[in-house]
Amino acid sequence: MKTLPELVISLDALTDNARRLKERCDAAGIEVVPVLKSLRSAPEVVRACARSGLVHVADSRVENLARLKTDNPDASRCMLIRSPMIGQVEAAVEACDCILVSERHILVCLSDAARDAHRTVNVVPMIDVGDRREGMLPDQLVAFARYAMMLPGLHVAGVATNLGCFARVQATPHNHQLLVRSAQALRDQLGLACETVSTGGSLTLALVEHGAMPAGITQVRIGEALVLGTSTADGRCIPWLRQDTAILRAEVIELQDKQAEPEGLVRSDIAGPSPRLHVSSKGLRRRAVVALGRIDTDVDGLTPVMDGAVVLGGSSDHLIVDITDGEIEVATGDVLEFRLSYTALARAAASPYVHCIYTGA
Amino acid sequence: MLPDQLGVADRSVHVVSSFPRVVVDLDCLTDNATKVRSLCQEYGLGVVAVTKGVTSDAKIVQAFVRGGIHSIGDSRVHNFLSLRQEEFGVLELTLLRQPPRSQIHLVPHLTDRVFMSELSAMEALGEVALAKGITCDVLVVVEMGDRRDGVPMSELTSFVLAASKIAGVEAVGLAANMGCITGLLPTTENQELFGASAARVRRETGLPLKIVSTGGSVALDLIEHGLLSPSVTELRAGEALLLGVSTTDSRIIPWLRQDAFVLETEVIEVREKPSAPDGPVGLDAEGRKPHVVDRGVRRRAVVALGYADTDADALIPLDDGVTIAGSSSDHMVLDVTETECDFCEGDVVRFRMKYSALLHSMLSPYVAREYRRTQNAVVEKLTREGRLTQTRQSSTDNDAGISTVPTNGE
Numbered sequence: 001m002k003t004l005p006e007l008v009i010s011l012d013a014l015t016d017n018a019r020r021l022k023e024r025c026d027a028a029g030i031e032v033v034p035v036l037k038s039l040r041s042a043p044e045v046v047r048a049c050a051r052s053g054l055v056h057v058a059d060s061r062v063e064n065l066a067r068l069k070t071d072n073p074d075a076s077r078c079m080l081i082r083s084p085m086i087g088q089v090e091a092a093v094e095a096c097d098c099i100l101v102s103e104r105h106i107l108v109c110l111s112d113a114a115r116d117a118h119r120t121v122n123v124v125p126m127i128d129v130g131d132r133r134e135g136m137l138p139d140q141l142v143a144f145a146r147y148a149m150m151l152p153g154l155h156v157a158g159v160a161t162n163l164g165c166f167a168r169v170q171a172t173p174h175n176h177q178l179l180v181r182s183a184q185a186l187r188d189q190l191g192l193a194c195e196t197v198s199t200g201g202s203l204t205l206a207l208v209e210h211g212a213m214p215a216g217i218t219q220v221r222i223g224e225a226l227v228l229g230t231s232t233a234d235g236r237c238i239p240w241l242r243q244d245t246a247i248l249r250a251e252v253i254e255l256q257d258k259q260a261e262p263e264g265l266v267r268s269d270i271a272g273p274s275p276r277l278h279v280s281s282k283g284l285r286r287r288a289v290v291a292l293g294r295i296d297t298d299v300d301g302l303t304p305v306m307d308g309a310v311v312l313g314g315s316s317d318h319l320i321v322d323i324t325d326g327e328i329e330v331a332t333g334d335v336l337e338f339r340l341s342y343t344a345l346a347r348a349a350a351s352p353y354v355h356c357i358y359t360g361a
Numbered sequence: 362m363l364p365d366q367l368g369v370a371d372r373s374v375h376v377v378s379s380f381p382r383v384v385v386d387l388d389c390l391t392d393n394a395t396k397v398r399s400l401c402q403e404y405g406l407g408v409v410a411v412t413k414g415v416t417s418d419a420k421i422v423q424a425f426v427r428g429g430i431h432s433i434g435d436s437r438v439h440n441f442l443s444l445r446q447e448e449f450g451v452l453e454l455t456l457l458r459q460p461p462r463s464q465i466h467l468v469p470h471l472t473d474r475v476f477m478s479e480l481s482a483m484e485a486l487g488e489v490a491l492a493k494g495i496t497c498d499v500l501v502v503v504e505m506g507d508r509r510d511g512v513p514m515s516e517l518t519s520f521v522l523a524a525s526k527i528a529g530v531e532a533v534g535l536a537a538n539m540g541c542i543t544g545l546l547p548t549t550e551n552q553e554l555f556g557a558s559a560a561r562v563r564r565e566t567g568l569p570l571k572i573v574s575t576g577g578s579v580a581l582d583l584i585e586h587g588l589l590s591p592s593v594t595e596l597r598a599g600e601a602l603l604l605g606v607s608t609t610d611s612r613i614i615p616w617l618r619q620d621a622f623v624l625e626t627e628v629i630e631v632r633e634k635p636s637a638p639d640g641p642v643g644l645d646a647e648g649r650k651p652h653v654v655d656r657g658v659r660r661r662a663v664v665a666l667g668y669a670d671t672d673a674d675a676l677i678p679l680d681d682g683v684t685i686a687g688s689s690s691d692h693m694v695l696d697v698t699e700t701e702c703d704f705c706e707g708d709v710v711r712f713r714m715k716y717s718a719l720l721h722s723m724l725s726p727y728v729a730r731e732y733r734r735t736q737n738a739v740v741e742k743l744t745r746e747g748r749l750t751q752t753r754q755s756s757t758d759n760d761a762g763i764s765t766v767p768t769n770g771e
Contacts, residue, residue: 083665086627102632132636133663133694167687172641253458253460258504333482
């Protein structure tokens with residue numbers, strides 16, 4: 001039985017993207033780590049990446065990686081890209097091969113958990129090269145790594161950073177040289193091999209493409225470019241990747257011919273980007289009310305697949321689409337399809353009301 | 362067997378940490394329900410508790426039931442599944458959105474009343490109901506200028522007449538909604554208009570149309586001032602019951618409680634850092650420059666919370682002096698420079714939520730729920746202290762609160 005809304009993920013397109021990313025980055029001597037948190041590291045998606053030769057899976061949520069490891073212990077090597085919380089360290093040690101860290105208390109907790117589990121965990125300190133989210137400043141790195149080296153059960157595997165996510169600081173040769181120099185400091189001062197020098201954010205691909213990634217970067221963590229073929233942080237639709245990876249389908253529950261402008265007293269200061277209805281045209285318009293809303297996805301990140309159709313806005317359960325200039329006649333009960341932004345994709349994949357369907361492969 | 366038929370999306374999560382979590386004080390919710398219900402009763406209004414914002418969580422519904430509200434509204438039929446269990450007694454369940462065709466077969470099973478605005482959908486529903494040998498009660502949604510869904514007022518009579526001819530469904534009333542998409546406010550005028558058109562449709566169709574239902578917590582304001590049209594018979598309220606506020610008219614409702622929900626999460630990093638970014642800055646999803654103010658070196662706490670957990674823009678830190686510097690999907694950065702308490706990694710931070718944050722944290726597979734009952738806590742404390750088991754104290758202190766000390770220790 002079919003229940004809408006449904007999120008249709010094309011595994012063929014994902015496999016293609018994973019393969020193309022791998023080819024590009026292989027040529028530059030850089031490993032691609034797929035960041036699959038937006039699809040909750042679903043086993044289907046993980047397998048698609050593995051088929052293309054990607055050996056790691058990265059997620060920010062311990063629960064996703066733990067589930068992956070429980071369901072299939074031989075799955076890809078798991079990388080946790082957000083520091084675990086204290087209550088999660090046992091599960092993190094169990095599930096992850098590599099953990100990004102930035103605080104000493106978590107090092108100690110991880111060390112205890114690793115010792116209890118008779119394991120060695122790879123930890124990679126996060127430095128902040130300018131985006132001002134998590135991570136220590138580069139001058140604090142050596143002291144931090146030295147501290148980690150004293151703790152049993154931990155192996156300091158390298159250094160990592162993240163860009164474009166918080167202050168939207170762009171990837172440049174300059175901030176990547178800072179990362180490379182930090183890795184060199186670990187090698188020189190502490191004698192570490194520093195095999196992982198990891199950067200992240202789909203925006204770093206631009207450097208790889210232009211051959212501008214400094215030598216010494218060994219790894220890029222890529223999410224959005226893999227699952228959608230785009231990179232929001234530098235406003236790019238990546239031409240050599242596929243964008244037909246995901247479609248959200250939902251049902252038209254009402255059709256109406258209504259005036260475009262609302263009628264009556266309107267408040268413009270309610271929560272969120274409001275008013276929620278874009279008044280883009282005047283006069284009588286044909287509008288489809290779709291059974292889809294903010295509860296299901298980020299309605300601001302939806303684009304109708306049908307030419308001429310325009311999303312006017314949405315509330316928690318309804319989406320209003322202007323279909324006056326649409327190329328196809330629409331009836332109630334019909335299904336409308338939408339392309340998704342990264343946020344819309346992540347939200348839809350996590351919504352209990354949206355069914356995830358995988359096609360191909 | 363029903364869950365399989367439904368194919369409800371898998372909500373199961375391997376919970377390995379209790380953070381982030383929503384802490385719900387159920388007795389606050391019971392309080393709010395009692396107060397809203399008694400106000401509405403004064404004016405002869407029924408109350409529907411709209412619980413779509415909390416996925417019609419069973420414990421929360423029970424808290425409302427304890428407050429005397431037995432009518433529950435949700436926009437998603439799947440959420441009613443767990444409410445059709447015996448322990449809830451007789452609940453009246455209203456589906457607040459016209460069901461998609463793909464779900465219509467479930468509706469007669471699970472709901473008592475359905476919002477409808479399309480004749481073809483009503484025909485489909487009627488067929489399903491007839492096949493099951495029952496009749497479905499329908500409320501016709503009236504479009505009051507909010508430009509979302511509903512039948513325009515000019516077409517109401519002909520629509521209701523046509524609806525009344527459909528076998529298997531019975532139009533029992535009208536429903537209006539406000540403040541949901543364009544921020545249109547209910548006013549005495551448009552409520553009056555709504556009431557008047559209900560009366561007109563009744564006259565013109567000869568149908569009883571017993572229910573005239575208005576919605577949005579905003580309408581409470583009119584009720585308080587005795588300004589709601591007397592033709593209106595029912596209020597649907599969600600935000601007011603859950604959070605004690607009404608976003609559309611930016612009001613904290615002074616006689617309701619605002620402290621039923623708290624979102625808690627863990628600090629994963631604390632660090633003195635420059636607040637300004639270093640390097641060229643790009644545009645955000647809407648093509649705007651991100652708003653980052655250079656305030657020099659600040660003490661900043663990174664907490665394990667982001668857009669994947671909640672609507673990070675709709676949170677209010679409960680600790681004085683803490684401000685939100687920004688968020689991404691998994692991280693939120695707090696500026697804790699001005700705060701009194703000494704924030705430390707591993708600490709727990711607490712937030713008050715606006716409606717949209719509540720909605721999203723209740724939906725997120727990453728957010729745990731913890732329920733508390735303040736009144737129960739009092740009872741538990743008294744029990745633990747042995748003050749409830751002592752053999753008959755003097756009959757005067759039978760209503761003793763915790764502040765009352767037993768007259769003798771025995």
